Amino acid sequence: MNELPKDPMILYSVLNMKLRDFYGSLDALCDDMDVDKQALLETMAKVGFHYDPERNAFV
Numbered sequence: 001m002n003e004l005p006k007d008p009m010i011l012y013s014v015l016n017m018k019l020r021d022f023y024g025s026l027d028a029l030c031d032d033m034d035v036d037k038q039a040l041l042e043t044m045a046k047v048g049f050h051y052d053p054e055r056n057a058f059v
Contacts, residue, residue: 004033008047011044012044012047012058015058020056025056026056
């Protein structure tokens with residue numbers, strides 16, 4: 001997660017903005033940004049968020 005913020009609440013905001021504006025799925029974001037999807041999901045789960053593919057957002 002080299003280009004993404006470390007603070008989980010800022011990360012939440014940035015991820016949802018990128019998913020809304022630039023990427024059709026979390027897989028596309030992770031592939032394009034070279035991010036470990038599982039590590040990202042675990043990081044977000046620690047602060048109570050999960051990825052909802054229907055919304056294409058962390059909720």
